[in-house]
Amino acid sequence: MRDVRIDGDMIRLGQFLKIADLVDTGGEGKVLITSGDVRVNGEVDLRRGRQLRRGDVVEVMGRTARVA
Structure with missing residues (x-):
């Protein structure tokens, strides 16, 4: 799992991907989102x-990242 830093308190799922x-x-x-291939x-x-x-x-097709 990889930590990904964001600016601010929140980010939209599409942007984070x-x-x-x-x-x-x-x-x-x-x-991928509309196909149900994204898990939060x-x-x-x-x-x-x-x-x-x-x-x-967030997990997509076996790859994972955490909002940091």
């Missing part, structure tokens, strides 16, 4: 705009 290098493009992130804290989340906070863990 890109800065954490879990996806190459926003379009790829959108497809162990649960599938279908909302691209989900607000993530420090400590949240």
Whole structure:
């Protein structure tokens, strides 16, 4: 698992996927989210705009990053 620092208190799931290098493009992130391939804290989340906070863990296709 990799820790990814963010500016501020929150970040949207779609943005986090890109800065954490879990996806190459926003379009790829959108497809993975709507397909149910993204988990936040162990649960599938279908909302691209989900607000993530420090400590949240995001998993995409076996790769994991934590909001730091």
